[in-house]
Amino acid sequence: MAGHGERLTVVPTVTTLAAMKLRLAGATRGHALLKKKSDALTVQFRAILKRIVSAKEAMGDAMRAASLSLAEALYVAGAPLRHVVQQSVAGPARIRVRAHHDNIAGVRLPRFEHYLAVGAGGSSTSLAGLAGGGQQVSACRAAYARVVEVLVELASLQTSFLTLDTAIKVTNRRVNALESVVKPRLENTIVYIKAELDELEREEFFRLKKMQSYKQRELERQMESARRYAEEKVAGKVALKHGVSVGTATSMLDNGDRDEDIIF
Template sequence: MSAKDRIAVFPSRMAQTIMKARLKGAQKGHSLLKKKSDALQMRFRMILKKIVDTKSLMGDVMKEASFSLAEAKFTSGDFNAIVLQNVTKAQIKVKCKKDNVAGVTLPVFESYQDGSDVHELAGLARGGQQLAKLKKSYARAIQLLVDLASLQTSFITLDEVIKITNRRVNALEHVVIPKIENTLMYIISELDEMEREEFFRLKKIQEKKKKIKAAEEQLKQTRRAMGIDVDNDGPNLFAEQHDEDLLF
């Protein structure tokens, strides 16, 4: 494991605790982003299906509206000039609402009629039925156009958000989490190595103390054999002594 595959930290218990917290946060974030991506993709597929159905229906509605226009012109004559003279403002307007999907705001367009129909008396002389059918057909076509615009806007917005979310999920899954896990493995291995070195050092110290004590005992036995009193010698300042705890 190279240094590029892990975070540059000093191996310690505190660093291990911090890395464990970071790993838990990264895994939680990955889980939440994965759920968000799944929810967005589900809504994305549903919108895509609606777009296909709406476009298919739009062709039939526009075809019906074109035939209605031809019938109205055949029965009532050319009424374009009359319509243009009576038009002063838009009767059908569009308002925008917001829809929240997994934290993503999607625009929703809705059409509504502002005021009364200024052409409600059109066709009294002749062709009234064809004109009513014409207005109904084109009102339906406008409604479908507004719905289609809302669906396509949501489609584009979701497409961008899904790409960003998937990049974050992949970054957490393939870069951040493996790097933190490698760092944890490095810290644990270094701490284990430090514990083994400490154990080996303590073992060596104990062996050295045993050798020193055995040499002192051998020296005392040799001095006793020579008739030297070793029990009345002064205290050895270098010898290991145990001091009793003092209670105040």
Template sequence: MEIRVNPTRMEFNRLKTRLKMAQRGHKLLKDKRDELMRVFLELVRENKDLRTRVEAELSRSFANFLLASAVMSGESLEEAIMYPKAAVKVDVETKNVMSVHVPKITSAAKEGTEGEEEDATPYGFANTSGELDTSIATLAEVLPHLLRLAELEKSVGLLADEIDKTRRRVNALEHVLIPQLQQTIKYISMKLDENERAGLTRLMKIKDIVRGED
């Protein structure tokens, strides 16, 4: 379907300029889409591997916690874990990936610890089982991976949305706007040629009339 315009030389030149801009924009959007896809696939692979690792570590921690529950009384277990001793400060920033602002999550030592890592174990070791120690230590170790996993999953979602938007824009330019402009330019070119031929025909007739009068 062509665009409705007046078939004039000015309109012809305007549409040719618009076509060049559309083609340039189409190329830039395709490059952006391809780069977004590359980054997206890298993050998806990392997300898959990290999720498998985190799930395995959490399963190990929960299994040890169940063993601790079996050998310790409920009161002792509740008392041991009631008051957490360690604290984690989480900073959430953003970084720009192809005009997409994805999260950057980092964990920092609690203020006042001078960068030293705090002991995650909130109890003494006299009245607790080794399985509980292992469970809590595993949870402490998996925390940075959980933060990275949260960062990855949010980034993947944001990139997927941007890829979809960019793909729709590329398709709109490639299959709608650019063909319309090309067809309209072709139509105007044909009309201009017809007008030029009609003008030459009229000019020749006028010359024939003038010669006849002479």
């Protein structure tokens, strides 16, 4: 039988047994669902990890291409390009970021995406490269726009990665708790209740057998008394029929009082 620390402290009754069985069934279903959730999150976690590796490689390529494009633009356009870019920084940003959420097995994963703001920052930067090197300036702008796009994607993947990592740890802790603590305690409690109920049933059976034996002996005693009473009754009726009382009848062989001899 399980020790006291390995089971719940309950009163061993049929109602408690039914409640423990329901709790065990719920814990089993919860364990199966959490296990499936953990597997789904792990699959998504590995997929995001692969995408992060690809995004970091793309980030290195994009930064290298942007740096080379900036060098070409500065070489062709010269010093005036720096002043035009610095003046355009004071205006509102053209590229902005908004957040969404994806639901993966009940876990909300943040997802960021970039978009171009309508009517923001187009007048000052459009003048860059008019004096020379316009094509290189446009290529540089496109290269850095690609860098921003990859940065936003990488930030989205990194945030989802950390969120999934935390969710997987919490889910695995719950799975381990159900598998190693909750279910064994409930199973040990059910075994304990069944053992106690069986013991009570054996005690009740023994008590019923003792009661049945006592009633059987009492019935036999009453039947014996009735039989004796009936025999005595029958003997009394026979004696009355012959005119002799059973209590006052004397034996013919009794020599206590002898009659006198008759002489002819």
